[in-house]
Amino acid sequence: MSKYLEISNLTYQYPDGYKALNGISFNLDKGDSLGILGPNGAGKTTLILHLNGILGAMDSSIKLDNMEFIEDNLAQIRKTVGVVFQDPDDQLFMPTVLEDVMFGPKNFGFSDEASMKNAVEALNMVGMNKYQNKAPHHLSFGQKRKVAIASVLASKPQLLVLDEPSSNLDPSSRRELIDILLSLDISIILVTHDLPMALEICPRSIVVNGGSITQDGVTKELLTNDKIMKENRLELPFGFALHHLDEE
């Protein structure tokens, strides 16, 4: 049976010769969530840029919903895969929040009314509806992050890819973000150093290190394996004990 997302032997070398990805292979079923863990510079961001057809030669090492990653499918792929980037300031560039959230749907061929409807819906989902006419640079960092997520949700993606979504968030904003993500009914790929967040959202995780996948398994088992954690420069926050979860 073919999987929703299939990546087989994906390799990528930057123009300066640096080999960022080396033989990456994994699958994802529709509706499942996957954590991508690993140290800085492991190739996680490079990997997710491939999922959107932004980086990499158009070849068949990636398949989404039986769609080949070829030029003709590019628009459909970008509509299906929504990427939320690390720095919301990179993502929010329109003069007002609403216009920014409408940017994606309009590009993907939604009518003006549908784009507006999607945008308002998406802003509602992240609780930012009353900021519609604000300029993005007047928002706090946490608010910007929420709007960035709305700006991707508005295009109705089937697979949501988030790059370090909890970085720089205060604990309440982080909690709100996790609740938003848990409420979504789509596949999620979560790239993060926030291991408790990965544990909460993704039953399964892969560990990327040095451009290759070193582990692929149940998130909780990965996080309880000291050897795996050490080898991949991973560490749970101080005082965080996983055995409590077992007792529940």
Next chain:
Amino acid sequence: MYMQTTHSHHLSLHDESILYTLSPQSKILATLLIVVSIAFSKIINPFQIISHALIVLLIIKFSRIPVKTYLKRLTIDIPFVLFAIFLPFLSSGNNDAVFTFFSLDIYKTGLLEMSAILFKATAGVSMGIVLTAVTTNIEIIYGLQKLKLPSIIIAIMSFSIRYIDVFIDEFKRVRISMQSRGYIEKGIKTLLPIAYASGAMLIRGYERGERVYLSMVSRGFNGVIELQDREYNNSNYLVLLTLISIIVLIMDLQI
């Protein structure tokens, strides 16, 4: 890490002025036409000067811009004034000295030139002050888009407005981190680190541009940025004033 945001470029005043509710494209066009007709008017023609002065004064009054704010912003006029006050000492060569001031001759052509520059610069700057006071910078971009400016220019302008704050904040953080490591800016000799920091900022800006572009591409960007339609009132008064201003100019040309 993220400090307070600067709002360095907010010239618009949110008040009750009627001009605030007008469509930005009509305001931009009216400003442009009035400034051009003022620029082409002749200083020796009192009818033109007085009518243009009246039009500008009326528009300033309509804008409800506080006198203090207006005068403060008018200081941008100072370079023109500095340039103009030297003109009376110059002549076009026909020796038309009107009187002598501390053994320096004051010439008629120079005096006229000075009055022309003072009047036209002040009137033009005033129109600019009113336009920016009653129109937000986003609206100006929107207006220019409505006036069919090329979309690439619209994109560049809206990006500038969006990212100037980000850039200034980033530079402030860099400076603070320099100061916290003992850097004190004292004259030209200590500017080298600032130059390095500026270079680093340039590269960061370039890289950010690339990331912004990637995030746009990933949301299906295909070369067109369209601002949402907004609703505005129209004003016949503004059209009338603009027309008068042009007519005043043309009438003279025919005489």
